[in-house]
Amino acid sequence: MTTPSHLTARRASALTGVVSAPGDKSMSHRALILGAMATGVTDIDGLLEGDDVLATARAVEAFGAGVERLGQGRWRVTGHGGFRQPAGVIDCGNAGTGVRLLMGAAAGYPITVTFDGDASLRKRPMKRVTGPLARMGARFEWLGEEDRLPLTLTGGGLSAIDHVQSVASAQIKSAILLAGLNANGVTTVAEPEPSRDHTERMLCAFGAEVGVLPDGAGWRVTLTGGQPLTATPVSVPGDPSSAAFPLAAALIIPGSQVTVESVMLNPLRTGLFETWREMGADLTVANRRMAGGEEVGDVTARHSALTGVVVPPDRAASMIDEYPILAATAAFASGATVMRGIGEMRVKESDRIALMAAGLQACGVAVEEEPEGFTVTGGPVRGGATVITHGDHRIAMSHLILGLAAAEQVTVDEPGMIATSFPGFVELMRGLGGDIASA
Structure with missing residues (x-):
């Protein structure tokens, strides 16, 4: 099947349904x-x-x-x-x-x-x-x-x-x-701010001994070399970063109610959910349980009147991939949402701060960009733009969600990269009632 060069999202009526997020x-x-x-x-x-x-x-x-x-x-x-x-x-x-x-x-x-x-x-x-x-x-x-x-x-x-992290990075720690x-x-990694701990948890499941001790506001992880790993079954829960997109759409489209099942609820990954609740989101979790060594649950979002907030910079490590979709939902909130301490976004698949600022501004949203963050002031969202994504899947999906609630359609280029993290994204959103199609 040929990948379209552009995708367009048009204003949708209420989204409803129960879906599963792709694996984390x-x-x-x-x-x-x-x-x-x-x-x-x-x-x-x-x-x-x-x-x-x-x-x-x-x-x-x-x-x-x-x-x-x-x-x-x-x-x-x-x-x-x-x-x-x-x-x-x-x-x-x-x-x-x-x-x-x-x-x-x-x-x-x-x-x-x-x-x-x-x-x-x-x-x-x-x-x-x-x-x-x-x-x-x-x-x-x-x-x-x-x-x-x-x-x-x-x-x-x-x-x-002995390594001391200068930035909360699970990739560096894991490597x-x-x-x-x-x-x-004995290898030691000290983290002034905790980053996601999936490697530590999974190493233990494979039979390694990993020490994790509190160290100020962060922790110190230790591992002795020479430990063999023994194969073990792994159950991968739903990705909270992917679940964020249908949940965000439900929050900003009137009359919507969407449930995403089996979402990972590791506290080092749920900063976005916490922020949305602070903004006034009607977000509930049911059927909490353990899967693959992680807590999971079924997350339901209902359309909500959102209010802008100041996101604590120390929350960045628990939601660094979710700032693009947070910015899209903040466009529909009352007042300003301030996101700082997120310079790491500039060295992701793209400069996500610059691309989100440019895309939102093209859609008529007030954005102030800073070296280490940006501020989005919400209000009526015009849309009506073609957004340059530089092939970044999260930039593309975030603007498509925005387009489902904007007054005019929103188009994104290079949507093929959505398949890097969320194959089936378009089909899932259409199944809920979203209008996303090839431009």
Whole structure:
């Protein structure tokens, strides 16, 4: 099927329905990588079959693991206790999480690997990960521009380090911990602000001992090298970052009520839900339960009169991927929503602060951009624009949701990248009553 060059969202009547979010992207990457590092058969249920995760699946297969798709969201990884020398370049596509975690894992083995990605991934900084890994003993060669892909890594012979995070980044922490599995000594990562802890939780499920101790407002994570991983089943819950889109649409379209089932409720991932409630959102959670070592629940959103808020900067780590959709919902709120301390957004798949500001302004929304954030002042949303996304899936989806409630249609370019995190997004939104179609 040909991917359209543009998608257009038109004002919708009330959205209603019950849907399931796609599997969590962060956990899907980790399940594949840990399954490949382990010994034995890891059966994964609920794996996100988006382009980013499929790139990681191909990568771990290239590193010697058996990878088999058993059915929708059901995958089997057969690990042989570590990574082997791959035959060619490891192409991670658009997957920033995938490449950074794979570099950490590969650094622990005596292999030489070249990593590359698409044009977007080639623009993203890599020294934040290669720096700590080099301190552990990994060797890197930049094959083009320094700090950017492609690069060649030579691993093995690592020594543990004590690392203090300067930014709350689960990708950096995870890369260090995965390398630490095969390093001599005790690897420590200190986080002044906690980042998402899926790696720590999943390492424990695979049989590793991981220490997590409070350290001021953050914590200190320790891991002793030389621990083998043992295969284990993994159940991947629904991705709260993806669930945010249908829930946001329900909040801003009059008469709507939408439930997203089996959404992960890890407190390090639910900053958006907390912020929406502070804005006055009618957001409820039912059927709380445990799945895959994480709390999940069914989240229902109903149309709400929202009020702008100041988002605490220390909440950024728990919702860094959700600021684009927060900004879209803030456009319909009364008053200003202030988002600061989010400079990390500028080095995601795109400069998300700049693109959200430009897109919202093109739709008639008042936005003030700052180096480390932006402020959105809500009111009637005109729409009527074609938004440049630079191939960023979250920019595209956020503006399409905005278009479902704006006075005039909103069109986005390069929608093909939506498949990196949310395959089936358009079909799911249409099923709820949304009007999204090829332009």
